[in-house]
Amino acid sequence: MGLALGLILSAGIGLSLGLIGGGGSIITVPMLVYVLGVPPHRAIGMSLAVVGATALVSVFLHHRNRSVVWRTGTVFAVGGILSSYGASKLTRLVSPPALMLLFAGLMLVVATIMLIRPHRAEGHHVPNLPRELAAGFGVGVLTGFFGVGGGFVIVPALVVFGGLGMKAAVGTSLFVIAVNCAAGLVGHATQEDLDLKLTAMVTAMALGGAVVGAHLAHRVHHASLRRIFAWFVVMVALYLVVKNYNAVL
Numbered sequence: 492m493g494l495a496l497g498l499i500l501s502a503g504i505g506l507s508l509g510l511i512g513g514g515g516s517i518i519t520v521p522m523l524v525y526v527l528g529v530p531p532h533r534a535i536g537m538s539l540a541v542v543g544a545t546a547l548v549s550v551f552l553h554h555r556n557r558s559v560v561w562r563t564g565t566v567f568a569v570g571g572i573l574s575s576y577g578a579s580k581l582t583r584l585v586s587p588p589a590l591m592l593l594f595a596g597l598m599l600v601v602a603t604i605m606l607i608r609p610h611r612a613e614g615h616h617v618p619n620l621p622r623e624l625a626a627g628f629g630v631g632v633l634t635g636f637f638g639v640g641g642g643f644v645i646v647p648a649l650v651v652f653g654g655l656g657m658k659a660a661v662g663t664s665l666f667v668i669a670v671n672c673a674a675g676l677v678g679h680a681t682q683e684d685l686d687l688k689l690t691a692m693v694t695a696m697a698l699g700g701a702v703v704g705a706h707l708a709h710r711v712h713h714a715s716l717r718r719i720f721a722w723f724v725v726m727v728a729l730y731l732v733v734k735n736y737n738a739v740l
Contacts, residue, residue, distance in 0.1 A: 493527060493528065497522060497523075497527040500522045501522070501541070502699055504519055504541070504545070505545050505696065506700035508642065508665065509704025510661075510707055512642045512660065512665055516642060517724060518727055519534075521727055521731060523693075527693075529686065529689070531590050532582060535679060539634070539675045540676055540685065540690050540694065541693050542668065542697075543671075545694065545698055546666075547665075547669040550666045553661065556708075558659050560662075564666040567626065567627035567649070567653070567667045568627065571627040571630050571631025572670060573628075573631070574635065575631035575671045575675040577678075579674075579675045581636055582635075591734070598724050598725075599728045601644075601721075601724060602722070605724070606722075623652050634672060635674070646660045646661060661708060
């Protein structure tokens with residue numbers, strides 16, 4: 492039952508990545524830990540492999556619809572490569588319960604941003620290279636340390652700092668996610684042995700979901716989906732707090 496549920500959730504992760512350019516990756520680590528029984532530190536490395544591979548396939552699906560701005564995505568990716576690799580080395584300094592509590596805190600912040608940030612169809616800001624690099628650096632830190640793709644940060648950052656419309660931000664974010672995950676995975680792969688069979692199974696299901704998500708991306712109202720997912724993230728975060736709070740004390 493645990494494996495079946497984990498694979499179903501994996502498809503949902505891919506669906507979210509393909510549809511809104513992020514979001515699903517933030518539940519990959521909790522799903523691996525609490526549904527599939529993977530140790531937290533190992534789960535972060537596996538999450539990077541799953542999310543990175545799924546994002547890489549998704550970006551080419553979006554490219555077919557001309558919704559990827561490669562120049563802006565490259566600037567963000569360059570900003571995140573070194574920070575993602577460096578942050579991956581810091582993960583083992585934190586105990587598994589503390590890591591899960593930090594992750595829950597990040598999830599609550601993300602959910603709040605998703606709920607209060609107004610939906611904007613088009614960006615109105617002029618691209619700014621220093622700000623784009625700085626934003627990419629910050630996203631890379633989140634990617635390497637927590638094993639998340641960072642799409643929930645990248646999409647609004649691409650709108651604000653890159654001047655992209657929402658659809659272009661969704662497609663471009665997947666390119667940034669893939670690059671950041673690759674950099675973070677290099678750091679984790681030297682410290683943890685990944686369960687390659689389980690990683691491949693989860694990735695395969697996520698890829699299936701991503702294909703569906705990319706197909707629906709231009710048909711579904713993004714604002715409604717974002718609100719639903721935000722409340723789901725809140726519920727998962729509260730579960731992590733209850734599960735790990737006493738272990739840290």
